[in-house]
Amino acid sequence: MHESELYATVYYSTYGHVAKLAQEILKGAQSVEGVEAKLWQVPETLPAEILAKMGAPPKSEVPVISPEQLAEADGIIFGFPTRFGMMAAQFKAFFDATGGLWHKGALAGKPAGLFYCTGSQGGGQETTPLTAITQFTHHGMIFVPIGYTAGAGMFEMEQVKGGSPYGAGTFAGDGTRQPSDLELEIACHQGKYFAGIAKKLKGSA
Numbered sequence: 001m002h003e004s005e006l007y008a009t010v011y012y013s014t015y016g017h018v019a020k021l022a023q024e025i026l027k028g029a030q031s032v033e034g035v036e037a038k039l040w041q042v043p044e045t046l047p048a049e050i051l052a053k054m055g056a057p058p059k060s061e062v063p064v065i066s067p068e069q070l071a072e073a074d075g076i077i078f079g080f081p082t083r084f085g086m087m088a089a090q091f092k093a094f095f096d097a098t099g100g101l102w103h104k105g106a107l108a109g110k111p112a113g114l115f116y117c118t119g120s121q122g123g124g125q126e127t128t129p130l131t132a133i134t135q136f137t138h139h140g141m142i143f144v145p146i147g148y149t150a151g152a153g154m155f156e157m158e159q160v161k162g163g164s165p166y167g168a169g170t171f172a173g174d175g176t177r178q179p180s181d182l183e184l185e186i187a188c189h190q191g192k193y194f195a196g197i198a199k200k201l202k203g204s205a
Contacts, residue, residue: 005035005202007195010065011079012042012091014056017117017172018079020179021187025077025115028191035195040065042094067098071106075198077113082124086131095135108140111198115168115187129166144197150189153182
């Protein structure tokens with residue numbers, strides 16, 4: 001039992017875009033009273049020499065999580081970039097390693113959320129979260145989308161904006177574009193909103 005409820009933000013980021021969203025989601029979750037929020041990244045599967053050729057920056061000092069540690073959290077928000085409209089292979093490999101948790105039903109009933117990054121507006125802003133939900137379903141997790149709870153910013157039409165009712169999002173473009181202030185604001189809202197909903201779910205259990 002946790003004296004405070006533990007919520008985890010677990011992500012994979014190649015170039016840092018998802019990592020920036022993750023930091024804002026963590027900030028939002030930490031603003032909820034009685035919540036302990038932690039940040040983890042999943043293991044990299046590509047060799048260092050390949051990452052260097054891709055121009056990927058060094059990994060951050062954020063701790064690397066093992067699949068078994070997911071069971072310790074009361075709720076989890078997962079973040080990843082897209083690859084051809086689906087979650088990146090690194091994150092899929094991490095989910096593929098959760099068979100032992102699935103066998104025990106260790107994640108069943110836990111709330112789950114997601115956020116993501118795509119290369120372009122047509123690069124998977126809805127297909128990436130939509131296809132990721134299958135992972136939650138097989139584990140019996142409760143998907144918590146943000147809907148349009150972030151307010152007017154979600155209807156913004158004058159600037160390029162990532163994200164959807166499924167969760168916060170951003171665009172990487174050619175890699176030089178960074179998450180906008182609005183995208184970061186929505187990510188922070190998602191962290192706060194998710195932690196609040198998850199806290200209510202646990203309190204009613």
